[in-house]
Amino acid sequence: MRKSIICLISLLLLLGGCDSGVKSFLEVGEGIGTPNGTKVTVEGYIVGVPTAIDYVEQSNFSSDYALALADDPSETDVSNMLFVKLDSDYRSEFGLQTNPDKFGEIIRVDGTRDDYFNHEGVESVTSITLETDSGDDGDSGDGGETIGDYYRSAEGLTGSNLKEELHTIIDDHAELSYDQVWDALRHTDEDPTNSNNVLLLYTGDSISKYENGGLVDEWNREHVWAKSHGDFGTSMGAGTDIHHLRPTDVSVNSTRGNLDFDNGGNLHSEAPDTYYDSDSWEPRDEVKGDVARMIFYMAVRYEGDSGELDLEIADSVGTSGPYLGKLSTLKEWHESDPVDSFERNRNEIIFTDYQGNRNPFIDHPEYVDQIW
Known part of the structure; x- marks a missing residue:
């Protein structure tokens, strides 16, 4: 009998059925x-x-x-x-x-x-x-918080209530200096196939992480929400929030300037499948959704409380002040270019290594229609 019990216990241990x-x-x-x-x-x-x-x-x-x-x-x-x-x-x-x-x-x-x-x-x-x-x-x-836990308080909300709650969730975070942004972008936008390089947003080019500055063919820090749309410059906060700062070719960045986002225009000579005119900028198809989700993030993160700007998305181009357009086009781009692994990885790095907050529209693309 004793031998049978020992054998049974041994079998349970092998199967992982005991707390062993x-x-x-x-x-x-x-x-x-x-x-x-x-x-x-x-x-x-x-x-x-x-x-x-x-x-x-x-x-x-x-x-x-x-x-x-x-x-x-x-x-x-x-x-x-x-x-x-x-x-x-x-x-x-x-x-x-x-x-x-x-x-x-x-x-x-x-x-x-x-x-x-x-x-x-x-x-x-x-x-x-x-x-x-x-x-x-x-x-x-x-404390082991998962992505689901991070957005738990927003469950079941829509419209302005969802926008307000997401703002509360992502509002408090570490802020970088403008100099610190250089190193952060070398990490967040690293080329997955070449760790010595970064990928440029508008051209898609892969160039050395250290070919940065203000010279032709170098890369610099593009404010996807153009800093003149709110006049926040490069100050800590909106001016250094790396959820919307990306490496771009210096001359391409200069051409984009502070244009709103919309379809159409003239083909850019240095940026494939990129078009622009006097009041709008259309990036290549591969990053249309990336651009849209960065703009949605900024409109939720910066809501005018605590002395900050209230950034809002207009459904027009030629905007001024703390507005940027065009909402209907950005929603189309969000649908046509879904979230990819590069965006998810970038969001994770910003959350864990730099700012401690996330872009909700990368984690939950459905929030766009639920708010706008």
Whole structure:
């Protein structure tokens, strides 16, 4: 009898069924390597909605039918993801189309390891639970705060109420000096394929991090919300907020000046697919959404309290004062150029390493329509 009990205890320890310090779940990488047909418990970050064997939506979610999990909250490589099929019992609570705030959360899934979309996955799910992020994986702040936690107080709000609450969430943050912006941009806008370079916003060129200054073909610090639209200059606050400061070619920056954003104009000779005229600037398609989301951020962050400017987006061009346009065009750009991995990584770096606040419209693209 004693021998049988010892054997049973040993078996439970091997299976992780006792409180023995044995990990009771698989990480996503381990789950990917587990044979089909195996009952599994997998824990990972929600990183999107799979819609094909090699494609995962990481913004503008189109369904509640499945989730992609990864060990890294910033993962963009589909081969490092596990697809979880959501049956009807779990869609209303965990589907990202209905619950976009769960993007970046950690969940633990019980089910059967089976391919989904011919990609490594989990089906026949019997349980999903939210887990607490106690580590420092880039999507959490002090105390293990996740992206979902960060926006918790804004849940269920729309219109001006949502705008006000998001302002409260992102308002207080560390402020950089204008000199500190140089080093910050070398980090936030680093070329993912060449760590010695930064990527320039309007041209897309990759050039040395240290070819910066005011000379032709160098890069400088572009205020995407032009600093004359509010006359905030380069003072700490709006003038040094790196959520809207980007490296740009000196001469291209000069041409853009303080123009509003809209479609049309003359093709710029140095910036591919970039157009401008006397009152507007149209950047290349690849960064239209980036520009729009930076402008939306500024209009929420700077609301006129505590002696700061009240920046607002106008649905026109040729604006002056603390206004910038054009709202309807920026909303179109936000839809046509969804959030990508470069933006998400940039947002994370600003949050964790520099300012301690986030751009809500990168984390929650749906907020744009809910406010404007």
